Amino acid sequence: MNKQTLTFLWRYLKSKSLLLLALLVSSLFAVVCQIFIPLVIGIATDQLFDPQAIQWTQLIQTIIWLIILAIMYMLAQYLLERLANNIAYQLMYDLRQEMFQKIHQLPLSYLDSHSHGDLVSRLVNDVDLIGTGFIQSFKNLFTAISLVVGILVMMLLLNIKVALIILIFTPISVLVSSIIANRTYKYFQKQMNLRGDLNAYVEEMTIMQSEVRGFNYQSDTQAQLDQMNQELHKSGVVSQFYGALINPTSRIINALIYAGIGLFGAFEVMNGHLSVGIFTSVLNYAKQFSKPFDDISSIINELQTALAASQRIEHFLSAEISEKEEATNSSITFNGEIVFDNVAFSYQPNKPLIREFNLEVSAGETVAIVGPTGAGKSTLINLLMRFYSVDRGEIFYDHLPSQQLSLSTTRQAFGMVLQDPWIFAGTVHDNIAYGNPKATREEVVAVAKQAQLDPMIQQMDDQYDTWLDEDGANLSNGQKQLICIARIMLTHPEMLILDEATSAIDVKTEAAIQENFDQLMENRTSFIVAHRLATIQSADMILYMADGAVKEQGTHQELLARQGDYAKLYNSQFNI
Incomplete structure (x- = not known):
């Protein structure tokens, strides 16, 4: 023994x-x-x-x-x-x-x-x-x-x-x-x-x-x-x-x-x-x-x-933990200025993914990130949310280095809508109010209407008290994504991260949701990871990433004018 x-x-x-x-x-x-x-x-x-x-x-x-x-x-x-x-x-x-x-x-x-x-x-x-x-x-x-x-x-x-x-x-x-x-x-x-x-x-x-x-x-x-x-x-x-x-x-x-x-x-x-x-x-x-x-x-x-x-x-x-709340600044209201300073990161030693990455984002700007699979787009989001620690360099939030901020403070500042929606076993109301448990029924209904979700809920047997199965087994992918979008709207985050947020939604619904996103992103620093370039043309800054680095950076019109990789990707999607 x-x-x-x-x-x-x-x-x-x-x-x-x-x-x-x-x-x-x-x-x-x-x-x-x-x-x-x-x-x-x-x-x-x-x-x-x-x-x-x-x-x-x-x-x-x-x-x-x-x-x-x-x-x-x-x-x-x-x-x-x-x-x-x-x-x-x-x-x-x-x-x-x-x-x-x-x-x-x-x-x-x-x-x-x-x-x-x-x-x-x-x-x-x-x-x-x-x-x-x-x-x-x-x-x-x-x-x-x-x-x-x-x-x-x-x-x-x-x-x-x-x-x-x-x-x-x-x-x-x-x-x-x-x-x-x-x-x-x-x-x-x-x-x-x-x-x-x-x-x-x-x-x-x-x-x-x-x-x-x-x-x-x-x-x-x-x-x-x-x-x-x-x-x-x-x-x-x-x-x-x-x-x-x-x-x-x-x-x-x-x-x-x-x-x-x-x-x-x-x-x-x-x-x-x-x-x-x-x-x-x-x-x-x-x-x-x-x-x-x-x-x-x-x-x-x-x-x-x-x-x-x-x-x-x-x-x-006995596995080593990384989620330690040791920072002193545990309660801060962010303006939304983000700086990546010479950041490097790798999932495996000797296999670098992000190399010497530099980026300055002003408060209220919308940054779209595009590029081929494996370019490092989602990795960049993981670093921004501090799910992983950088190998070298530093990320600054309103001029404060990440190590001076608690993990909970950093993450509470962001609202995330991911490509794979998460629904837990519970009522529709509880799923929407997950990020804000004290929200009233009126507040939940309001964001559901804003997310074009209320008509679907009204058709359910118990409306907002309808029980959802684990992982939303009794919902379509689009319906699950709409609930997650409403969930973020209810938290009123200081910054937004949309990682393929509308990928599981039909084009008609996507257009309606995009209008709500535009309102939600107004005066909020927002990061959008997207494959559908039609949703990011109004972004203040577009990053085209490949091999863990930014190959092209600018507005939609500026990148089209360069006739580079972004322009090729855009032309391929719109058959130009």
């Missing part, structure tokens, strides 16, 4: 020390009751086999004590399960809260380089395995060890010879189990990683079904899934093979110990060294003693699975 992983788990469990202490006390109390039950049974047996005469009063008292012990044992077990479940759910709650918060703090480069399905698997499946697997395994392991120690003490008190037999042969069972357990951990860890990859693949293929079918790729994706399933199956078989070895091995050894104790005890009774009652207690103790070792297979398997899941979560939570 990995000591570092156990230390990681203790960080979350130490705040639950009182609950853990109560769990341990309940476990010990249950073990004490369980240990005394065979002793009381032995006493009752001797009272029944009393050669003089049965003392009914004493026998009835013994039976009453037996009933009391059984009831207390059941109550202790009930409390033990309640405490274990309480700790497990608190642990799962804490882990999920921190992991979800971590997602908001991780750099986008981390999220872009890890499959979303695997991250979801860690947040949901792995946390469940820790909560149910680790806590239950810990409880069962502590109970088993306490029971073994208690039984050994009782057997030493009853008959030291029998206790010595157990002490001599039991380490063999423990040694075999520990050797096999050490072999299983790496296989369980591999199994968890493969399960995360499988979750990611299934999620990806489910989302991309239209593309898969459009390219007739069903058989290939099925083959890929089959290969991943086979790898997971192979890993599972190997890990379960080693895990399954523990149970029969320990059972055989414990059965031999039990048989040996039975034979030895019988000879002791025949020779008059043991009473029938004590012999009965000894046999019950021997049977109880073997049970923890019989259960050790499932305990170790669950524990290894939980520890493997813990390691995956630990790796996620």
Whole structure:
């Protein structure tokens, strides 16, 4: 077992020390009751086999004590399960809260380089395995060890010879189990990683079904899934093979110990060294003693699975964060002056994308960014929003360098409408008011009308209270984009970013929306990433980007007059 992983788990469990202490006390109390039950049974047996005469009063008292012990044992077990479940759910709650918060703090480069399905698997499946697997395994392991120690003490008190037999042969069972357990951990860890990859693949293929079918790729994706399933199956078989070895091995050894104790005890009774009652207690103790070792297979398997899941979560939570709010200027009203000063950026080392980029944007100007795919247009927006940090150079906002501004302050200044609209499961009203939760119904309706969205909403069953499915599954792409546009209109941002904002909307609706955008952009610094050049002709400045640099810069008329790359792109779109 990995000591570092156990230390990681203790960080979350130490705040639950009182609950853990109560769990341990309940476990010990249950073990004490369980240990005394065979002793009381032995006493009752001797009272029944009393050669003089049965003392009914004493026998009835013994039976009453037996009933009391059984009831207390059941109550202790009930409390033990309640405490274990309480700790497990608190642990799962804490882990999920921190992991979800971590997602908001991780750099986008981390999220872009890890499959979303695997991250979801860690947040949901792995946390469940820790909560149910680790806590239950810990409880069962502590109970088993306490029971073994208690039984050994009782057997030493009853008959030291029998206790010595157990002490001599039991380490063999423990040694075999520990050797096999050490072999299983790496296989369980591999199994968890493969399960995360499988979750990611299934999620990806489910989302991309239209593309898969459009390219007739069903058989290939099925083959890929089959290969991943086979790898997971192979890993599972190997890990379960080693895990399954523990149970029969320990059972055989414990059965031999039990048989040996039975034979030895019988000879002791025949020779008059043991009473029938004590012999009965000894046999019950021997049977109880073997049970923890019989259960050790499932305990170790669950524990290894939980520890493997813990390691995956630990790796996620230990990832370096970039979203740190260390700036002092946390509340500023921007005029909208933006300066890129000698900015360089790359997603991967030694593969520069933005090179020595310089740009000055005056307050209230509209800047359009065009160019071929991979030119760096969206990257420029990501840097402006500080989703990524520049490698060299600096970005100034109203003469203030980015490092002097908090991330939240910078981002709150911008309203973004992206190419891929985001709709969450909720009402139409809630989706529009996402950026301004305190907005009234009247304000929501006003921006919906401005975005040409109100007629569509009025046709819905519950109008603004209509429930939208996750990712807007019950809407068209154009309808989703209109909701996102209305959402930004409601926030009244100081600056705008429109990244292919009208790409999913028909030409007629686009023209109407463009009028609203023109009003919204008035006196606001705005950045527009566009492929349809008809929407940007009135921009104050147009940047034609290629290979991470600005190749041409000017107004629409100025760039047409140069007869460069922008003019060629414009002519190709309008068949000139």
